[in-house]
Amino acid sequence: MPSTTDAEPGREPRSGPRGRARRGLPEGSGLSSSGGRRAPSVTGRVFSILEAFDGDHRALSLTEIARAADLPVSTAHRLVGELAAWGALERGADGAYRVGLRLWEVGSLAPRSVGLRERAMPILEDLYEAVRQNVQLAVRDGHEVVYVERLAHPDAVRLFSRVGGRWPLHPTAVGQVLLAHAPAAVQESVLAERLPSFTPRTVTDPVALRRILAAVRRDGVAVCDGMIDLAALSVAAPVRGEDDSVIAALSVVVPSPSDGGSGGGGIEPRTLVPAVRAAARGISRALGAPTAARSDAVTRRGGTRP
């Protein structure tokens, strides 16, 4: 039994705040030179070096890497040297290390991001042209959404998310779509967590969330108003794969009408629903989803090509 894929243990919730050692939690405060556990494989150390980089830390010195990865400098030096020799890291003229092109190349073979992206792109383009706002494509990984693609108009609402970035599932429209169609075990496990709140409008109550998820399944769209940022409202719809399961979600983010300030010339969110739904079906069809193919005539955009 090849197994593994489905049950998914939720992949350790994205290690704590950076800089904090990644050992256990046993405070103790002591240097713990003997007690502390550690995943002591070379591979593990390499990973912890890679994890030292994130959206806010794209360039790190050797010492910073060593500190973030909780490794002795000399060890970090050796490993970083190997990583840089292969091209996983690159060293700038300033001596700082950055993620290298080679690593990006391999990463760009990931079917769940780039593979998906390639097929979705033309349709995302069209949707973007139509709304001239933020258009996002995301997948679920464990208990989080990972943004795979994003087209952003310079004048559109500024978002907190980022291509390659992660967010919790419950306060984002894409997350709600993905959660609503996730295996029951995942849903329960998310609902059992204490969910973080970002604005007064963030829904964190399990009962309320459960109701929302049911609505999302019923309507085929999720609408999130000001749950992460009071100024933004997003509308998302599910993207289905060959086996008709939901593998991604598509969203448009516009200024929130309920946000007093900026939203002035905003679009009425209701009008976005058909466009988002149609685009999501379009992508599903491009991926070979059975149900999307059925209503072909209806969903087809623009004129037929001669």
Next chain:
Amino acid sequence: MPSTTDAEPGREPRSGPRGRARRGLPEGSGLSSSGGRRAPSVTGRVFSILEAFDGDHRALSLTEIARAADLPVSTAHRLVGELAAWGALERGADGAYRVGLRLWEVGSLAPRSVGLRERAMPILEDLYEAVRQNVQLAVRDGHEVVYVERLAHPDAVRLFSRVGGRWPLHPTAVGQVLLAHAPAAVQESVLAERLPSFTPRTVTDPVALRRILAAVRRDGVAVCDGMIDLAALSVAAPVRGEDDSVIAALSVVVPSPSDGGSGGGGIEPRTLVPAVRAAARGISRALGAPTAARSDAVTRRGGTRP
């Protein structure tokens, strides 16, 4: 002296055909159980596993990985297990391994690809809207171009390149631009190689190529007609960074007018030059390039937004 970045040793030219062992070359043929050299670090083995994946091999079984990476199955099994546990690889329901989302995430922190891409995207979009053909953004790595982004219209010429893919410098317009502005050492070293030919029109003669590079520097554009694919013509211009050095190249690919067949309703390539040049300057400006900023008024695209 932090060094390293510039001299660039050309990074071992993308290991041979896959499946071929990666040991030295000493044919010998023998099992070489004792003689054979090998880069025997764990990190190196991990890399050779990652290298087993490429555009034509996005899903591999354990045995295939072991064969491609030239590792004993049991060793591959252990390492692949660690990679999968972290998320660098993912195992599908079919038991095959694919590149994982986590690796893609880290890769998407690479400043030379995604960082560049993020700033270039809006301008690429506009150019794409204008020409409705293939628009590409690429950087140089050693003696190759690496394609960082690509917008392709469904009806445009089908290209051989791929986001995340590599090609030699000399037969591509982006490559010629990047080579023309590369450090002298790199240029000489490329010109000294025996350059592969792809079509009858591929320029491989060092003298001719040198002339082309000079023209590219003079004109600020490269035009490549049918050097990789007789049906395609591409026009490229340089993108400059903060220090005014060329860090990327932008191109538009259209059907070749000299190609008898399809090119029918093609665009006259000459007309593309200003658009490509303007877009490249636009990106340079967005990146903070000094020369691009200067002629701001001239390069500014479209009307000012109210």
Next chain:
DNA sequence: TCCTTCGCTTCCGGTGAACGGAAGTCAGCC
């Protein structure tokens, strides 16, 4: 049904790759 094949997984003893403290080097700064 039994046998073979093939791919994956597990086990385990020997060993050399990796570890990391310590010392050396180099800038920048007081």
Next chain:
DNA sequence: GGCTGACTTCCGTTCACCGGAAGCGAAGGA
């Protein structure tokens, strides 16, 4: 000139890694 902080090199010890071999289980053929 001495100090600080970051990076690099050295080297003896040790334990993580290696990989052959055996065990499994599914698929296919007789």
